[in-house]
Amino acid sequence: xxxxxxxxxxxxxxxxxxxxxxxxxxxxxxxxxxxxxxxxxxxxxxxxxxxxxxxxxxxxxxxxxxxxxxxxxxxxxxxxxxxxxxxxxxxxxxxxxxxxxxxxxxxxxxxxxxxxxxxxxxxxxxxxxxxxxxxxxxxxxxxxxxxxxxxxxxxxxxxxxxxxxxxxxxxxxxxxxxxxxxxxxxxxxxxxxxxxxxxxxxxxxxxxxxxxxxxxxxxxxxxxxxxxxxxxxxxxxxxxxxxxxxxxxxxxxxxxxxxxxxxxxxxxxxxxxxxxxxxxxxxxxxxxxxxxxxxxxxxxxxxxxxxxxxxxxxxxxxxxxxxxxxxxxxxxxxxxxxx
Ligand SMILES: Cc1ncc(COP(=O)(O)O)c(C=O)c1O
Numbered sequence: 001x002x003x004x005x006x007x008x009x010x011x012x013x014x015x016x017x018x019x020x021x022x023x024x025x026x027x028x029x030x031x032x033x034x035x036x037x038x039x040x041x042x043x044x045x046x047x048x049x050x051x052x053x054x055x056x057x058x059x060x061x062x063x064x065x066x067x068x069x070x071x072x073x074x075x076x077x078x079x080x081x082x083x084x085x086x087x088x089x090x091x092x093x094x095x096x097x098x099x100x101x102x103x104x105x106x107x108x109x110x111x112x113x114x115x116x117x118x119x120x121x122x123x124x125x126x127x128x129x130x131x132x133x134x135x136x137x138x139x140x141x142x143x144x145x146x147x148x149x150x151x152x153x154x155x156x157x158x159x160x161x162x163x164x165x166x167x168x169x170x171x172x173x174x175x176x177x178x179x180x181x182x183x184x185x186x187x188x189x190x191x192x193x194x195x196x197x198x199x200x201x202x203x204x205x206x207x208x209x210x211x212x213x214x215x216x217x218x219x220x221x222x223x224x225x226x227x228x229x230x231x232x233x234x235x236x237x238x239x240x241x242x243x244x245x246x247x248x249x250x251x252x253x254x255x256x257x258x259x260x261x262x263x264x265x266x267x268x269x270x271x272x273x274x275x276x277x278x279x280x281x282x283x284x285x286x287x288x289x290x291x292x293x294x295x296x297x298x299x300x301x302x303x304x305x306x307x308x309x310x311x312x313x314x315x316x317x318x319x320x321x322x323x324x325x326x327x328x329x330x331x332x333x334x335x336x337x338x339x
Pocket of ligand 1: 051195214215216218221238239240241242243284286287299
């Protein structure tokens with residue numbers, strides 16, 4: 001390529017080059033409201049460059065889990081998507097039911113019963129100015145792909161746990177941005193990268209007053225010495241769906257089992273973790289991901305081992321999402337693969 005002028009490509013050359021760039025991606029189906037349909041060829045899973053989602057980050061997204069042919073907790077995620085869209089001032093005419101239907105329809109064309117689901121609501125294509133006024137049509141995109149690990153860890157996080165570090169050079173998002181699940185994830189990515197550089201995994205953000213905020217794409221949960229499951233308030237962090245389920249399961253199951261005595265959402269001082277006030281710490285997100293933190297900035301958390309509460313909660317989260325335990329029937333939407 002160096003030194004030669006790039007060719008103007010024909011339609012068929014574009015298609016063949018797009019295909020040659022895509023091997024076994026595991027991307028099964030994509031819906032695009034811009035195209036008005038679903039594509040199953042990964043080479044065709046494209047978003048227009050002039051969509052403000054791409055060059056302005058003026059879009060929001062959310063996720064859910066396809067588990068044994070059912071979409072797990074899609075409604076809760078779509079509620080958050082709509083809340084994010086409203087805060088991001090994205091004007092569109094889709095209702096919660098419309099969005100659920102677009103995701104269900106996409107899933108029905110994947111041919112897989114287990115997968116990861118991502119979808120975006122954007123102001124749409126229209127030009128390269130900062131103004132969404134040039135975008136005539138809000139867009140919805142949804143992609144469903146084979147399950148993939150959330151982060152890169154060398155060993156099984158549940159048996160070994162993960163080391164964590166405080167991220168100091170990457171600033172925290174301002175409150176508005178932190179509470180919108182938007183396409184502005186540069187600071188989240190830099191948080192993760194700084195953590196890896198320092199020997200951590202996802203990174204822990206601590207505010208100027210010393211209180212724990214969250215991790216790059218996960219919420220933080222602590223078990224205190226007096227057996228309380230505690231997580232920071234949602235004021236300046238993402239309204240995590242998994243941590244909310246963790247709090248429910250802790251209240252419904254763990255108290256009954258005598259593993260904890262109470263659940264609360266209140267500020268957590270980072271110094272309390274190093275100061276022996278905490279027996280367990282873990283990060284959670286993405287419906288079924290839970291990472292026990294066994295060390296923080298080189299100091300052991302609790303006894304430095306994966307604790308019983310993290311183990312039990314992961315068992316409950318996975319059991320519910322993957323169907324061995326019943327879960328709440330309203331949290332599941334069946335996908336009809338026949339049409
Ligand atoms: C910044 C941030 N915090 C927390 C979470 C966890 O949210 P959830 O449990 O809904 O996946 C995410 C998820 O992507 C996130 O991006």
